[in-house]
Amino acid sequence: MTNYLDFERPLAEIEGKAEELRAMARQNPEMKVEEEAAALDKKAADMLVDLYKTLTPWRKCQVARHGDRPHCQDYIDALFTEYTPLAGDRNFADDHAVMGGLARFNDRPVMVIGHEKGNDTKSRIERNFGMARPEGYRKAIRLMDMADRFGLPVVTLVDTPGAYPGKGAEERGQSEAIARSTEKCLQIKVPLVSIIIGEGGSGGAVAFATANKVAMLEHSIYSVITPEGCASILWKDAEKMREAAEQMRLTAQELNQLGVIDRIIKEPLGGAHRDKKATIAAVGKALTAMLGDLDESDPAKLVEQRRKKFLGMGSKGLAA
Template sequence: MTNYLDFEKPLAEIEGKAEELRAMARANEEMDIEDEAAALDKKAAELLEELYKDLTPWRKCQVARHPERPHCRDYIQTLFQEYTPLAGDRNFADDHAVMGGLARFNDKPVMVIGHEKGSDTKSRILHNFGMARPEGYRKAVRLLEMAGKFGLPVITLVDTAGAYPGKGAEERGQSEAIARSTEKCLQIGVPLISVIIGEGGSGGAVAFATADRIAMLEHSIYSVISPEGCASILWKDAEKMREAAEALRLTAQDLEKLGVNDRIIREPKGGAHRDRTATIDAVGAAIASMLAELDGKTPKQLIRQRRKKFLDLGSKGLAA
């Protein structure tokens, strides 16, 4: 059953009517409703195209958070072979919000790390809705160090509302763990590719996305704070999240203009959740292309160019 977003309610009505007609036809084989159902399908397709033709930043936030979007686990299961998960930070615990391990991508050994939100109530609670604690970032640091030691390209899949802000996380050094992960991304002499597959929230996302190449799915978002959080701080009113989303310039299109992300990966019409297979295939093709761009670069070149990339951030927007 499709989960419709608020702005998709007219589409839900049309697709619902088409499904009702087909259900009636299945119950009564003598009924011929195919022409009516086909007409509704055509109307729904036209409306879907119209709705997604020029999404506002707030609507993109809603699409990026859609519960049926492919998550980290889906990409790993489909794009990577021989995935061997590695658990724990060797200090406190294993954080299920962060998954990662050794794998093969296009038959080449790599390290893959990502945020996992979960797909149902039980798994969302297990993975803490993709909000990592300090041990999650320290696990990532351990895997990044291993990748650097063995010369393995790193692929990160970012999908988090932000690092977990709980009392225990703060007591265990949340900000320090995020900073160490970001620092390690800048230090390793292997190709580092990051893809924002849904939400890229705050330092919790930067800790994985300080990469040689950053790609964003067409309707993903990447921002220092959520629109709701921004609205609460600036206007003391979380309901002003639409205005905040406009001001934050958090869409893939805005961030490409600013030079923050290097490429936009097109999503199927209606968002990634409407054709998960096509979305995952498109991400796989983008990862392969970005890895090819970095092929042959020495560790010193990779580190120098990565540092320069982030030191130069903002200059593109100022020049424009």
């Protein structure tokens, strides 16, 4: 069953009518509805193309947040083998918003780390909706240290509205943990590639995505703050999130022009949630290409390239 977004309501009505006709025909085989249902299917297909041809930044935010998009666990299950999860920061606790461990990608040993939002009410609460606490970032630091020690490439999958802003997280050093994780990304001497698979929110995303190569799914977003948060600060009104999204340049297409990311991964028509298998396959191809680009790279050059990339970020396309 498709979960439709607000702007897809006209599409939902047409697809719903086609399904109603077919349901009636199943109950009464004498009814001839296939021609009418096929016409509705054609109309729905054309409407889907039109809707996704010119998505506004706010609509891209909605698609990026769709609950049925493939999440970190889905990518790990489909693309990686021999995944061995590693838990805990060896200091306070295990943060379930961050998952990671040793695995093989194309039979190559790697360390994979990512945000996991969960896919139903119970798992979303357990995963804290992908909002990591300090122990999550400290776990990521521990895993990156391990990868560096054993010469393993690091793959990060980013999908978070931002780091958790709760009182306990702040008391345990949230900002320091994010800064240390970002610093660790800049220090490790192994290839580091990152993919924004949904939301890339604030420092909570940067702490995983300060990579040699950064890619975004076509309808994902990446920004220093959510549109709602930006609107609350600038206009004192979270309902102005549409205007904020227009100004923030948070889409994959705009960030590619600015040189913030290196690659856009095309999604199936209608978004990643409409064809998870195809989306995961496309991410797998992008990972193969990005890791291949970094093969045989000198460790010192990997570190230097990463530092130059982020020091120069934003200089490309500023006049646009």
